[in-house]
Amino acid sequence: MATAISNNLVYERPKGFTETPTHYCPGCTHGVAHHLIAEVLQEMDLIEKTIGVAPVGCSVFAYNYFDTDFVEAPHGRAPAMATGIKHVLPDRIVFTYQGDGDLASIGMGEIVHAAGRGENLTVIFINNANFGMTGGQMAPTTLPGMKTTSSVKGRDVETQGFPIRMAEMLATLDGVSYCVRRSLHDPKNIRLAKKAIRMAFETQARGLGFSMVELLSTCPTNWGMTPVDALKFVEEQMVPAYPLGDYKVAASVAEIKI
Amino acid sequence: MTRELWKGNEAIAEAAVRAGLEAYFGYPITPQTEILEYLSRRMPELGRAFVQAESELGAINMVYGAACTGVRVMSSSSSPGMSLMMEGMSYIAGTEIPAVLVNVMRGGPGLGNIAPAQGDYNQAVHGGGHGDYHNIVLAPASIQEAIDLTALSFDLAEKYRMICMIILDGSIGQMMEPAQMLDMRPIQRKDWDWATNGKMGKRERRVLSSIYLDPAQEEKMNLRLLSRWKTIQREEVRYKEYFLDDAEFVIVGFGTAGRVALSAVRQAREKGIKVGLLRPITVSPFPAEAIEQLVGRVSGFLVTEMNSGQMLEDVRLAVKGRVPVEFYGRMGGVVPFTEEIMHEIERITTSKLSATSNPREEWYERMVGMR
Numbered sequence: 001m002a003t004a005i006s007n008n009l010v011y012e013r014p015k016g017f018t019e020t021p022t023h024y025c026p027g028c029t030h031g032v033a034h035h036l037i038a039e040v041l042q043e044m045d046l047i048e049k050t051i052g053v054a055p056v057g058c059s060v061f062a063y064n065y066f067d068t069d070f071v072e073a074p075h076g077r078a079p080a081m082a083t084g085i086k087h088v089l090p091d092r093i094v095f096t097y098q099g100d101g102d103l104a105s106i107g108m109g110e111i112v113h114a115a116g117r118g119e120n121l122t123v124i125f126i127n128n129a130n131f132g133m134t135g136g137q138m139a140p141t142t143l144p145g146m147k148t149t150s151s152v153k154g155r156d157v158e159t160q161g162f163p164i165r166m167a168e169m170l171a172t173l174d175g176v177s178y179c180v181r182r183s184l185h186d187p188k189n190i191r192l193a194k195k196a197i198r199m200a201f202e203t204q205a206r207g208l209g210f211s212m213v214e215l216l217s218t219c220p221t222n223w224g225m226t227p228v229d230a231l232k233f234v235e236e237q238m239v240p241a242y243p244l245g246d247y248k249v250a251a252s253v254a255e256i257k258i
Numbered sequence: 259m260t261r262e263l264w265k266g267n268e269a270i271a272e273a274a275v276r277a278g279l280e281a282y283f284g285y286p287i288t289p290q291t292e293i294l295e296y297l298s299r300r301m302p303e304l305g306r307a308f309v310q311a312e313s314e315l316g317a318i319n320m321v322y323g324a325a326c327t328g329v330r331v332m333s334s335s336s337s338p339g340m341s342l343m344m345e346g347m348s349y350i351a352g353t354e355i356p357a358v359l360v361n362v363m364r365g366g367p368g369l370g371n372i373a374p375a376q377g378d379y380n381q382a383v384h385g386g387g388h389g390d391y392h393n394i395v396l397a398p399a400s401i402q403e404a405i406d407l408t409a410l411s412f413d414l415a416e417k418y419r420m421i422c423m424i425i426l427d428g429s430i431g432q433m434m435e436p437a438q439m440l441d442m443r444p445i446q447r448k449d450w451d452w453a454t455n456g457k458m459g460k461r462e463r464r465v466l467s468s469i470y471l472d473p474a475q476e477e478k479m480n481l482r483l484l485s486r487w488k489t490i491q492r493e494e495v496r497y498k499e500y501f502l503d504d505a506e507f508v509i510v511g512f513g514t515a516g517r518v519a520l521s522a523v524r525q526a527r528e529k530g531i532k533v534g535l536l537r538p539i540t541v542s543p544f545p546a547e548a549i550e551q552l553v554g555r556v557s558g559f560l561v562t563e564m565n566s567g568q569m570l571e572d573v574r575l576a577v578k579g580r581v582p583v584e585f586y587g588r589m590g591g592v593v594p595f596t597e598e599i600m601h602e603i604e605r606i607t608t609s610k611l612s613a614t615s616n617p618r619e620e621w622y623e624r625m626v627g628m629r
């Protein structure tokens with residue numbers, strides 16, 4: 001059966017990306033998050049003046065994929081490094097890309113204080129409820145009852161504590177201008193995530209202060225699930241525990257039209 | 259040439275500003291807090307970056323980030339804070355970028371006290387952070403030297419793309435002395451071919467990282483650091499000699515311990531005792547060759563430190579057991595008096611010393627007996 005081939009290009013690799021193939025596991029949404037950032041940087045024409053800060057975690061090699069300058073931070077310290085960069089080059093766009101082990105565990109101090117100071121930075125926070133890179137240990141974001149290699153019977157809140165909700169927590173800080181949670185589990189939510197990432201970079205580009213987008217993500221490998229089941233897990237288990245929404249949108253940010 | 263009265267910590271801060279410091283990040287800790295306080299006023303008035311970080315971890319990583327852009331960056335701290343900075347220092351070493359750090363040492367370990375000490379010698383000179391790397395470490399003994407070495411530290415850091423550390427003890431940080439301040443130098447942003455300051459339509463992207471997953475690549479990088487270090491050992495050794503021409507005994511001491519030793523040497527000379535002083539200014543690279551050259555001419559060495567004999571081991575390595583090396587140290591923030599060192603000079607010049615004895619053990623026995 002012959003099909004008409006359209007000459008209209010509907011999709012291509014965003015200019016914000018290099019040609020390096022990513023190393024992420026099949027079904028991992030790190031790649032989706034990367035794609036959205038690359039698209040936004042291209043759409044906003046920010047590639048030339050952006051400096052990224054990569055974390056320690058599965059996205060440690062993020063610097064290979066974005067066609068921007070990049071530095072590699074020690075585990076958890078990306079917000080401090082980004083602070084240093086932004087203070088000497090205030091006209092550049094500086095963003096960190098961090099996992100939940102990186103941002104909510106070892107780097108809790110750095111993120112809270114960068115947010116508290118109201119640094120004019122953008123933080124993309126990947127919440128996949130575990131430490132992916134080191135083989136799936138419990139993270140501060142691991143759900144109660146969720147099995148990981150260091151909570152083999154399921155996280156017991158009596159002995160292992162409760163999950164930490166970063167978006168809610170950081171939204172209480174006066175220094176924060178834009179703080180939202182989105183999810184990457186289906187096309188609709190991915191589109192909403194992209195819009196949020198765009199708003200976060202717009203916030204920074206206009207000098208309006210600290211912006212963070214938390215993205216609920218999958219880790220099929222360490223969750224021991226197929227990619228499809230992992231997406232279902234995000235929708236059915238993670239979204240109820242980590243409600244999607246806008247936790248803080250400063251009045252100045254709310255006025256931005258995109 | 260105008261000399262003004264400067265307090266050590268403030269002199270370092272102003273010297274850094276005049277040497278082109280574009281960003282300072284720090285956290286308060288006695289006895290170096292004046293550096294942070296001074297720069298909190300001075301940097302903003304010049305339109306330069308200043309952030310009081312939430313911790314030394316925050317501060318060193320702000321330094322790390324800003325240094326990646328190729329500007330002159332500095333932080334300062336004192337012993338417990340320096341320990342926290344070790345993680346970032348290792349990353350800066352691994353990424354091969356320049357930064358200047360000042361450690362105004364105090365008594366430790368642990369929280370210790372805020373009195374002057376030199377207990378961080380090993381941490382500064384022989385490591386600190388993880389991995390196989392070196393820092394250039396400068397040890398001033400006066401306010402003038404602190405000023406001059408601050409300026410030099412930025413040049414050395416940039417020349418070799420590594421950390422240049424200034425270690426001094428609390429007494430130099432806190433004391434006031436007349437000194438000549440540097441002239442203000444204009445900020446010259448150099449167009450480094452490694453700096454991650456945004457492509458800005460001019461070039462390909464750059465990445466700064468310390469990851470070498472392939473062990474062969476990591477080894478290659480380690481060898482690169484080492485070969486750079488060999489150049490530094492050849493070209494950047496600095497020390498001061500006092501009364502060495504006809505000296506029969508030589509004291510080796512850095513910073514305040516060297517300064518007190520100099521007073522003792524002067525007293526000894528008045529009594530006709532032929533003793534001289536070698537004061538390392540670069541404690542890393544260590545002036546081992548200068549000490550080796552003295553070995554054939556002198557009948558022994560006395561190492562004085564405000565620790566339990568950390569630099570002593572570097573001196574012993576250079577002397578290689580060929581002549582006696584004696585040791586006198588005070589710890590915990592106790593600064594030795596001139597008389598104490600004078601007493602040591604008299605002891606070594608009148609007793610029969612052995613080149614194979616263990617100076618640390620013997621010093622320890624004397625210290626315990628003294629209690």
Ligand SMILES: Cc1ncc(C[n+]2csc(CCOP(=O)(O)OP(=O)(O)O)c2C)c(N)n1
Pocket residue numbers: 056057058059075098099100101102103126128130131132133134139
């Ligand atoms: C100081 C330090 N501690 C521990 C580690 C080991 N480590 C590497 S990645 C990681 C967890 C990362 O998890 P997360 O931030 O959630 O990212 P993910 O891999 O899930 O994307 C840990 C503990 C390290 N590299 N450095």
Ligand code: SF4
Pocket residue numbers: 023024025027028029030058128132133218219220221222
């Ligand atoms: S381990 Fe998990 S987070 Fe890491 S790449 Fe694989 S799926 Fe993604």
